[in-house]
Amino acid sequence: MPEIHRKLERTAIGFALAIIAVSSIGGLVEIAPLFTIDETVEKVEDMRVYTPLELAGRNIYMREGCYACHSQMIRTLRDEVERYGPYSLAVESQYDHPMLWGSKRTGPDLARVGGKYSDEWHVAHLADPRAVVPESKMPAYAWLQRNALRTHDLSAHLVALRRVGVPYSDEMVENAARDAFGQAFPDGAMAEGVAERYGDDTNIRAFDGDPGRLTEMDALVAYLQILGQLTDAPHQKEAGEQLVQAEEAE
Amino acid sequence: MRLIAGLTTTERQTGLFLAGLVTLMGAALGIAGRNDLLGYHGLLIVVFGAVIMIALLRNLDAPEPEESRLSEYYDDPIRFGIVLTMVWAVFAMFIGVWVSALLAWPELTFDAAWASFGRLRPVHTTGVIFGFGGNALIATSLHVVQRTSRARLPDQVSPWFVLLGYNLFCLLAVTGYFLGITQSKEYAEPEWYADIWLVIIWVTYFVLYIRTLARRKEPHIYVANWYFMAFILVVAVLHIINNLAVPVSFGSAKAYSAFSGVQDAMTQWWYGHNAVAFFLTAGFLGMMYYYLPKRAERPIYSYRLSIISFWGITFLYLWAGSHHLHYTALPHWVQTLGMTFSIVLLVPSWASAGNALLTLNGAWHKVRDDATLRFMMVAAVFYGLTTFEGSFLAIRAVNSLSHYTDWTVGHVHAGALGWVAMITFGALYTLTPSLWKRERMYSNSLVEVHFWCAVIGTFIYVFAMWNSGIIQGLMWRTYNDSGTLTYSFIESLVAMHPYYIARTVGGLFFLTGAVVGTYNILMTIRHEPRPLRERAETLGADQPLVPGE
Numbered sequence: 001m002p003e004i005h006r007k008l009e010r011t012a013i014g015f016a017l018a019i020i021a022v023s024s025i026g027g028l029v030e031i032a033p034l035f036t037i038d039e040t041v042e043k044v045e046d047m048r049v050y051t052p053l054e055l056a057g058r059n060i061y062m063r064e065g066c067y068a069c070h071s072q073m074i075r076t077l078r079d080e081v082e083r084y085g086p087y088s089l090a091v092e093s094q095y096d097h098p099m100l101w102g103s104k105r106t107g108p109d110l111a112r113v114g115g116k117y118s119d120e121w122h123v124a125h126l127a128d129p130r131a132v133v134p135e136s137k138m139p140a141y142a143w144l145q146r147n148a149l150r151t152h153d154l155s156a157h158l159v160a161l162r163r164v165g166v167p168y169s170d171e172m173v174e175n176a177a178r179d180a181f182g183q184a185f186p187d188g189a190m191a192e193g194v195a196e197r198y199g200d201d202t203n204i205r206a207f208d209g210d211p212g213r214l215t216e217m218d219a220l221v222a223y224l225q226i227l228g229q230l231t232d233a234p235h236q237k238e239a240g241e242q243l244v245q246a247e248e249a250e
Numbered sequence: 251m252r253l254i255a256g257l258t259t260t261e262r263q264t265g266l267f268l269a270g271l272v273t274l275m276g277a278a279l280g281i282a283g284r285n286d287l288l289g290y291h292g293l294l295i296v297v298f299g300a301v302i303m304i305a306l307l308r309n310l311d312a313p314e315p316e317e318s319r320l321s322e323y324y325d326d327p328i329r330f331g332i333v334l335t336m337v338w339a340v341f342a343m344f345i346g347v348w349v350s351a352l353l354a355w356p357e358l359t360f361d362a363a364w365a366s367f368g369r370l371r372p373v374h375t376t377g378v379i380f381g382f383g384g385n386a387l388i389a390t391s392l393h394v395v396q397r398t399s400r401a402r403l404p405d406q407v408s409p410w411f412v413l414l415g416y417n418l419f420c421l422l423a424v425t426g427y428f429l430g431i432t433q434s435k436e437y438a439e440p441e442w443y444a445d446i447w448l449v450i451i452w453v454t455y456f457v458l459y460i461r462t463l464a465r466r467k468e469p470h471i472y473v474a475n476w477y478f479m480a481f482i483l484v485v486a487v488l489h490i491i492n493n494l495a496v497p498v499s500f501g502s503a504k505a506y507s508a509f510s511g512v513q514d515a516m517t518q519w520w521y522g523h524n525a526v527a528f529f530l531t532a533g534f535l536g537m538m539y540y541y542l543p544k545r546a547e548r549p550i551y552s553y554r555l556s557i558i559s560f561w562g563i564t565f566l567y568l569w570a571g572s573h574h575l576h577y578t579a580l581p582h583w584v585q586t587l588g589m590t591f592s593i594v595l596l597v598p599s600w601a602s603a604g605n606a607l608l609t610l611n612g613a614w615h616k617v618r619d620d621a622t623l624r625f626m627m628v629a630a631v632f633y634g635l636t637t638f639e640g641s642f643l644a645i646r647a648v649n650s651l652s653h654y655t656d657w658t659v660g661h662v663h664a665g666a667l668g669w670v671a672m673i674t675f676g677a678l679y680t681l682t683p684s685l686w687k688r689e690r691m692y693s694n695s696l697v698e699v700h701f702w703c704a705v706i707g708t709f710i711y712v713f714a715m716w717n718s719g720i721i722q723g724l725m726w727r728t729y730n731d732s733g734t735l736t737y738s739f740i741e742s743l744v745a746m747h748p749y750y751i752a753r754t755v756g757g758l759f760f761l762t763g764a765v766v767g768t769y770n771i772l773m774t775i776r777h778e779p780r781p782l783r784e785r786a787e788t789l790g791a792d793q794p795l796v797p798g799e
Binding site for chain 1: 286352353356357359361362363366367368369371372427430431432433434435436460463464469470471476479480483484487491495496497498499502504505506507508509510511512513514515516517518520553554557561564565566567568569570571572574575576577578579580581584587588591650653654655658659726727729734735739740743744
């Protein structure tokens with residue numbers, strides 16, 4: 001072997017090509033099939049896309065680096081299922097560009113936090129975490145309540161997402177900014193269209209408690225409240241079956 | 251400016267043209283993104299380009315450099331790179347201490363968005379990995395490739411383009427997080443325009459490297475260069491694929507990743523784990539394979555071990571990323587492959603560590619007396635320990651306990667502080683006196699102080715995180731007699747508090763060491779040169795066989 005290698009060491013280009021060839025095998029074998037094998041992501045009928053307001057909230061979640069401390073991936077382990085709820089399915093992050101599974105839990109997992117607490121709780125907690133949970137290490141995000149939400153380019157965001165495969169309809173794209181307002185103004189004229197386009201189960205509320213103004217707080221709370229609620233699929237399996245599978249995996 | 255005086259008038263004009271081009275690009279982005287956060291970055295690029303243009307313009311008419319320069323190695327960008335390395339080290343490690351303090355005392359964000367943990371954390375990781383690590387790699391790789399090829403760099407413009415352009419990328423990345431620009435992919439947070447810019451820089455870097463190798467007088471390519479080439483090439487592939495995205499518009503900083511969900515997770519951790527492998531391992535192994543034998547004045551112990559470990563690492567690492575996704579929605583077969591290859595990976599890793607330590611046989615008295623060599627010895631030991639721990643943590647059953655906890659953070663820092671930073675400091679203390687033609691560092695006692703600060707800091711940090719990580723993992727899965735979970739999440743967080751304080755103390759030790767090191771390096775640079783007669787002697791041994799053009 002050293003003899004062959006001595007020859008290889010004489011050519012810089014040859015060496016570079018060898019590096020490329022040897023290093024690409026692992027990725028080709030492990031990643032490429034994930035795009036072609038159908039079972040990788042479950043087929044689910046009721047999976048819905050994020051509304052423009054939830055999407056804006058998701059972008060705030062990313063901007064503030066929430067993923068550095070909160071995972072959104074409940075593993076197939078008994079204690080995780082009992083603490084957080086049914087384990088996460090691939091389909092749940094099907095429209096997540098990029099995914100926010102996270103890698104660290106300085107705070108708890110948020111994959112099923114939607115609907116677990118009231119909007120008021122979230123607003124109070126985000127504004128001053130230690131007023132709600134005295135031992136918390138979370139930074140205070142009081143300024144979210146002060147910042148007006150940027151909505152004028154939401155249509156362009158939906159178009160970009162459509163390019164990478166999220167099934168937003170033309171109507172959703174056209175009404176993106178309207179729908180963002182509508183979802184946070186339950187009594188306004190724009191609210192109706194939201195339910196029409198995204199389904200009757202869509203949360204339409206003044207998330208930050210102030211219907212007079214659309215803030216970043218509205219968007220972030222709307223996003224947190226939809227986490228784990230985009231599809232019923234994880235809950236449809238019997239609770240018992242979930243636990244058994246989790247233990248088997250262990 | 252002495253650095254510019256070393257360039258010919260044509261080279262200064264080329265530089266001016268390139269800087270002008272960058273300024274124009276910045277202006278275009280700034281105008282298109284005037285209603286977006288992108289506008290700030292357009293402005294930053296304009297300022298960056300303009301500063302370089304002004305510096306060049308003011309010295310455009312300086313006398314032409316002497317012809318004799320071409321018969322020496324081209325070290326100006328390397329010297330500049332060493333200073334940048336230390337600036338980034340102090341900055342990014344300071345931010346590291348700061349974010350660790352935020353976890354102990356969360357009120358320190360002062361109601362300001364830019365000062366919250368989530369925005370500062372990537373400033374720390376990017377600053378350390380890309381700012382400190384990347385500049386160290388660029389500087390040392392350009393030094394090593396010239397010496398081991400006995401050839402001067404082929405031109406004087408592209409090394410500056412690579413070095414300055416790369417630092418522009420780092421600046422865009424770090425300022426972006428403060429402003430709220432991030433695509434949230436860990437260790438690949440910069441947005442689309444910064445990513446494209448890095449591709450341009452990286453291609454230039456590779457071309458520069460391969461052109462220098464092509465000019466070599468030695469028939470064989472030395473082992474350090476194998477690692478530097480793997481570092482440049484594989485990082486390019488990882489960077490391009492993981493960052494594929496569709497921008498919202500030309501005037502928006504925001505882009506949406508081409509991949510989603512499970513495919514995105516796998517791509518991200520294929521990238522993430524191999525950023526560790528090829529940025530933080532292969533590149534620094536290249537550094538080790540040159541500076542450690544050089545300092546010890548011993549040849550590398552085994553050529554065969556070098557070959558095995560090089561190709562082992564190049565092949566196996568790319569399979570290991572999926573161990574970041576055990577028990578998740580990633581298909582089981584990918585998890586199993588990731589675990590298996592992670593365990594096998596211990597073989598080439600320990601072959602490298604062993605090769606380094608066995609090279610020191612016959613030079614152990616030097617390790618005892620010379621803190622610089624001791625830095626590199628400790629680095630090799632930590633490399634061995636961390637790769638063992640890495641393979642261990644990749645086992646599915648172990649990972650069920652360790653994942654999501656501080657154990658991972660401790661593991662990463664055993665590698666980053668114990669291996670990456672220590673080998674870098676060892677290399678810089680070897681390189682600095684020789685590049686500035688000094689007999690030795692300004693103060694050997696300060697190197698000794700830095701060494702002990704670094705070792706103590708690393709130990710405190712890693713032990714604190716081992717404790718907190720394992721306690722956390724156990725508390726999360728403890729059941730009481732009635733079969734329900736014993737601890738609430740918040741109870742596990744409260745238990746972390748003392749360890750978070752200890753971690754800050756450890757980080758403070760390490761930062762202090764870096765500050766001492768920076769001072770020592772700056773004082774070495776400012777020191778009076780050695781007498782000319784003595785300098786001429788060393789120069790003869792440190793001259794290229796292939797002159798520049």
